Amino acid sequence: MNPPVALTVAGTDSGGAAGTAADLATFAALGVHGACVITAVTAQDTTGVSDIHAVPVATVEAQLHAVFDDLPVAAVKTGMLGSAGAVELVARICAGRPLVVDPVLVATSGAVLGGEDVRRAYLDHLLPVATVVTPNLDEARALLGHDGSPEELAVALAGLDMLAGARGSTSGCAVIVTGGDPAATGECTDWFAEPGEPPVPISHPAIRTANDHGTGCTYSSALAAHLAHGAPLREAAVQAAAYVARQLATSRHWTLGRGRGPIAHLATNQVSPTSTKETA
Template identity: 80%
Template sequence: MNPPVALTIAGTDSGGAAGTAADLATFAALGVHGACVITAVTAQDTTGVSDIHPVPHASIEAQLDAVFDDLPIAAIKTGMLGTAAAVEAVARRVVKLSVAYGSLSASQPPLVVDPVLVATSGAVLGGEGVRRAYLDHLLPVATVITPNLDEARALLGHDGSPEEIAVALAGARGSTSGCAVIVTGGDPAATGECTDWVAEPGKPAIPLAHPAVPTSNDHGTGCTYSSALAAHLAHGATVHDAAEQAAAYVTRQLHTSRTWTLGRGRGPIAHTQEKK
């Protein structure tokens, strides 16, 4: 039987830890065929991002056409989009799909939006125009968004606890959008656990706790989580079940890479399988 197909729409990472490198490796590890649309080429390593080259808008559109005209996409995941035009282009494509399916519905490929605005190193990967484009165009057609706490606060424009931010962001575009929110991470120092907060419009947020892995080899964790989520959705899991399975996968991969000494900065999360 054919594997499900998931599409990542994101930038590259020359160090191989994040972006499309992380997404495609995660898709493969979880039994999904990965397709990709490149939105930006970055020069980055474990110490930071030194250069960003946005892919011309026409090329992004052509890549989207090539993938959607040929492959049966079971899930879509966005990462670094880089420009407001790219955000709007992806949103238009999802709306076009919704017309083909008749409406934004469960039969349409789920869309996972990882709103990449700031890199772990602190490099700004999307400014105010990109933030507004996410809110105005992409979130209303998304299935689920996966910001970390800093990204979630940046999207909303104010502070709050992870639970409060998750609920507020889920309702930011109104309950008709059907967009779930998973605010990832949390401070594990006190409990030894990380807690993700999952919120759907009109519902209270639900905490999902998972073990914290003490390591500085965590570059690419957010990309790996969101692509694992998309992979499990491609296999037919619910958002809640996919969130639990994605967190478990990231925990395993961090455990594998926790003692690595790759690079001069924050090392990569593992995209290899731990030897038994």
């Protein structure tokens, strides 16, 4: 029996906390074979990003074809894409597949990883063909260009996608705004919204830790892994949030690095896959 295959299209993190390092480790922990397409090479550690080398769009395209021509990809997730051209390319080639978009525009350290042209390309090209987009609060505000609560931003982004669907591009993608502020109960709430539907809160334990570098990448890749196993989207979102909470609990007392330390990517907390669906 073959494992399902998931593809990450993202940049590297030389510190091993985020990007393709986080994605491939998460895929493996959740019983998925991971393939990768590199969009950028970063010089990065727990204190920030000091250099970025974008991979030419033609090379990104060659990598995508190498994977899709050879492997039965069951789900795709995107991270840092880096340029409007790369965003448009991924939208064109990955359309029609289960597609999780982590709209990486700003790093945890505050480094800008995508400008206005990239933001517009996400809205005009990638979100209309995505299954789900998973911005954190800052990314949701950056995409929309205005402030709001996580619930309001989730609804607004899902509404944008519904308008895109009305233009004939898609039926619209779901939105999960992650990382809501912990409540007094010690829980954190993500907001899940689908076009034309009321938003749904997804609560999970709030882990108080400074070791959260790579959390967004880990969440979106866990979501893609559960989709690759055949889980329904909302169930996959719940399972992905629970996985991230467990990994944060594992690393919360670590002292790795001089800045915001990495979320754990150890396999000691390996979770059984959602299903044992065979992939040919």
